[in-house]
Every structure is written in structure tokens, then in C-alpha cells.
Amino acid sequence: MERQGQSSPIDLGLRRIAWAGENMPVLSGIRRRWTAERPLAGVRVAACLHVTTETANLVLAIKEGGGEISLCASNPLSTQDDVVAALDQRYGLPTFALRGVDREGYYRHIHAALGVHPHYTLDDGADLVAALHDERRDLLADVRAGTEETTTGVIRLRAMAAAGRLAYPIVAVNDARTKHLFDNRHGTGQSTLDGIMRATNRLVAGSVVVVAGYGWCGKGVAARAAGLGARVIVTEVDPVRALEAVMDGFEVAPMADAAARGDVFVTVTGNRHVIDRPHFAAMKEGAIVANAGHFNVEINLPILRELAGEGREVRPGVEEFRLGSGRRILVLTEGRLVNLAAAEGHPAQVMDLSFANQALVLEWLVRDRPVLEPRVYPVPQAIDEQVAWQKLASMGLGIDRLTPEQEAYRKAWEHGTQ
Ligand code: ADE
Numbered sequence: 001m002e003r004q005g006q007s008s009p010i011d012l013g014l015r016r017i018a019w020a021g022e023n024m025p026v027l028s029g030i031r032r033r034w035t036a037e038r039p040l041a042g043v044r045v046a047a048c049l050h051v052t053t054e055t056a057n058l059v060l061a062i063k064e065g066g067g068e069i070s071l072c073a074s075n076p077l078s079t080q081d082d083v084v085a086a087l088d089q090r091y092g093l094p095t096f097a098l099r100g101v102d103r104e105g106y107y108r109h110i111h112a113a114l115g116v117h118p119h120y121t122l123d124d125g126a127d128l129v130a131a132l133h134d135e136r137r138d139l140l141a142d143v144r145a146g147t148e149e150t151t152t153g154v155i156r157l158r159a160m161a162a163a164g165r166l167a168y169p170i171v172a173v174n175d176a177r178t179k180h181l182f183d184n185r186h187g188t189g190q191s192t193l194d195g196i197m198r199a200t201n202r203l204v205a206g207s208v209v210v211v212a213g214y215g216w217c218g219k220g221v222a223a224r225a226a227g228l229g230a231r232v233i234v235t236e237v238d239p240v241r242a243l244e245a246v247m248d249g250f251e252v253a254p255m256a257d258a259a260a261r262g263d264v265f266v267t268v269t270g271n272r273h274v275i276d277r278p279h280f281a282a283m284k285e286g287a288i289v290a291n292a293g294h295f296n297v298e299i300n301l302p303i304l305r306e307l308a309g310e311g312r313e314v315r316p317g318v319e320e321f322r323l324g325s326g327r328r329i330l331v332l333t334e335g336r337l338v339n340l341a342a343a344e345g346h347p348a349q350v351m352d353l354s355f356a357n358q359a360l361v362l363e364w365l366v367r368d369r370p371v372l373e374p375r376v377y378p379v380p381q382a383i384d385e386q387v388a389w390q391k392l393a394s395m396g397l398g399i400d401r402l403t404p405e406q407e408a409y410r411k412a413w414e415h416g417t418q
Pocket residue numbers: 049050051052053054055187340344345346347348351
């Protein structure tokens with residue numbers, strides 16, 4: 001047997017991309033149809049996404065659909081270099097990404113991807129959109145519309161629109177039900193625990209896992225941690241979400257109290273400095289701190305460095321900080337997305353849903369040319385449901401349909417208690 005360890009990065013990338021594709025039946029169906037129909041002929045696309053095997057399948061579908069596409073990374077630590085090699089060198093798809101790139105290189109890559117002079121942008125976190133608006137306004141005249149993949153990016157774009165700064169319409173793929181109910185919850189849930197386990201090889205069962213934030217991602221992380229036997233404490237600022245967490249069976253506490261009790265901390269709030277100076281000061285010896293929110297701002301690492309000096313890498317992706325008290329705090333993957341930096345991101349089966357939405361929204365924007373204002377728009381319900389139907393079909397599952405009598409019943413107000 002030829003072992004993968006012996007293959008070149010390009011070959012490894014090709015095999016892993018194919019493996020992901022086999023687990024993305026909805027996107028693969030779109031890709032086959034696009035290869036025949038070429039609906040994106042003449043269309044230029046700049047994509048800023050995590051450069052993974054799943055993303056490779058999306059961008060290859062766009063290329064095979066006739067689009068001219070360039071790709072850059074949406075995070076400095078999420079890039080899979082074998083995927084870059086395969087896309088760039090075997091498929092001739094311009095890919096600007098390098099795992100572990102510094103800030104300057106990261107933005108240089110975004111600018112390089114913008115070199116395609118896009119008609120459409122696909123973004124994950126809105127860094128490409130921000131660079132386009134701030135530094136390449138000359139390109140805006142050609143841009144027709146875009147899509148945004150993640151919660152944080154959608155919030156950022158809504159803020160841009162509210163400030164009157166958004167120059168073109170963007171569809172919030174994140175907000176499709178077939179995206180956030182699956183990718184954010186089951187994808188982040190599984191891949192975050194995967195990242196923590198790969199980085200630390202520690203037993204989850206019996207440990208106290210503090211999950212900061214109980215949005216769809218936090219719900220997933222809490223559920224998977226509990227499923228592995230952790231005792232989960234949820235911290236929240238939203239009283240309704242806190243109540244949801246309680247009734248889902250989790251303990252809820254302020255971070256100030258949870259800090260002294262956690263063995264593992266995971267931030268998934270989308271906000272900054274959720275773990276801050278007083279929390280570090282209260283933590284147990286050897287506490288593990290990880291982030292699964294989009295940006296590396298949730299853990300106040302500058303303060304930790306002030307308190308503890310520079311860290312020391314004790315395992316790949318595990319940095320040890322020693323506080324004055326002698327206690328150690330272990331920070332995973334520099335506070336960047338632990339699920340993509342220490343593991344491979346969400347599994348292909350779930351990215352199938354997210355990227356089928358991306359593909360079908362792009363096709364809708366190109367084919368139908370809907371008249372849209374420079375605002376953030378939801379994914380059309382028909383696309384959201386089409387993705388669900390196709391995913392169910394790929395799983396060999398059927399569901400019931402309303403009978404005509406039931407359709408009529410739903411629309412009538414006259415009948416009540418019988
Ligand atoms: N975001 C989370 N997981 C991902 C993956 N596997 N590919 C692309 N983007 C992701």
C-alpha cells in the first residue's frame with residue numbers, strides 16, 4: 001500500500017480534497033450540473049474563506065461552472081498548506097494562503113485575491129470586504145454583490161450598512177437555517193472538541209468545561225463537551241440564552257465565578273476580552289484556554305503576556321504561560337479558532353450544507369440579477385429549503401408533505417376547538 005505520508009503535498013491535498021468531496025453530496029451535485037451548464041461563465045469572484053478541503057470543493061465548483069476565481073485565507077492559522085498546493089499548482093486556481101502567516105502577509109494575500117477584480121465576493125469574517133472598502137475603492141464599481149459565511153462577519157457587515165458604509169449588497173449565508181443550525185451547532189461543536197483533544201490529548205470526561213457564549217456555536221460546544229462526559233458551565237450576557245442553557249441542563253454562572261472552577265475554557269461569544277485579567281488571576285493551575293469564535297480577541301492575550309511574559313510552546317499549538325504565583329495557563333493555538341488551527345475545521349458533511357448555500361446564492365445572484373440595495377440580505381427561503389431537500393435525499397430520507405386538506409387548514413382562521 002502506498003502510504004499518504006510518502007506523497008507530496010500536492011498529492012496529499014488532491015486526495016484529501018477528493019475525500020471531502022465524497023462527503024459533500026449536495027455541493028457535488030451542484031458542481032456536476034454547473035460543469036455542464038457553466039452558469040458562471042464570464043463571472044469574476046474573489047473568495048476569502050478558510051482554505052480547507054471543503055472550501056477547495058466550493059471554489060473548484062465555481063471554476064468548473066465557468067467562473068474566474070481567486071482564493072485567500074480568512075484566518076492566518078486555518079490554512080491547510082497541502083490544499084493550497086493542490087489548488088494552485090494542480091488546478092491552476094490562484095490561492096493566496098500560508099499557514100502561520102503574519103498579519104502583514106495575511107492582508108497582502110487578501111489584496112492579491114482582489115487582483116481578480118471581482119464581480120462577486122465570498123467572505124468569512126468580512127476582512128476582504130473591509131479591505132475592498134478601505135483600500136481598493138477603485139474596484140467597487142465592478143462589484144455586484146457578495147456573500148458572508150459567518151455570524152461575526154454578518155454582524156460586522158450590518159454595522160457597516162448601518163453606518164452607511166456598505167457599497168454593495170451582501171447575502172448573509174450564515175443566517176440560512178440550513179447553515180447555522182448545522183454548521184454553527186454541530187460543526188463547531190464537533191470540531192472544537194476535536195481541536196482541543198488533538199492539541200492536548202487530555203481526557204474530557206470528568207473535567208469542568210466552561211463555555212463562554214450560548215449562541216448556536218456555544219450550544220454545539222456545550223452539547224459535545226457534555227456528551228464526552230464533561231461537567232459544563234455556561235457563561236452568558238443574554239438572559240434568555242442563559243435560561244436556555246439552564247433548561248438544557250447546564251450550570252450557568254458569571255465568568256468571575258466560573259474562572260476558578262474550569263479545567264478547560266472555550267470562548268464562542270464573538271466579543272472581546274471575555275477572558276480577562278481577573279479571570280486569569282483566578283484560574284486553576286494548568287487551566288486550558290481556547291477560542292472558537294471568529295476573531296482572536298476573545299481571550300485577552302496581551303494582558304496575559306503582561307502578567308506572565310512570553311509563553312513557551314509545550315506541544316504543537318499549546319503555549320504555556322507561567323504567572324507570578326507559579327501557576328500555569330495553557331493557551332491553545334494563539335487564541336485563534338481552535339477547531340481550524342488544531343483540527344481540520346468542520347467535517348465535510350456539514351460544510352456541504354453551508355457551501356451548497358454559498359453556491360446556490362451565487363448562482364441566484366448571477367442568473368437572476370436581483371435588484372438589491374447595498375444592505376445585508378437573507379438567503380432566499382427557496383434556496384435554504386432546496387439545500388435541506390437535497391441533503392435529505394442524499395441521506396436516503398423522505399418526509400411527509402401536507403395534504404391539500406392540511407394546506408387549507410393552515411390558511412383558514414375559522415376553525416378552533418372541535
Ligand atoms: N469553517 C469551519 N470549518 C470549515 C471548513 N472545514 N472549511 C471551511 N470553512 C470552515
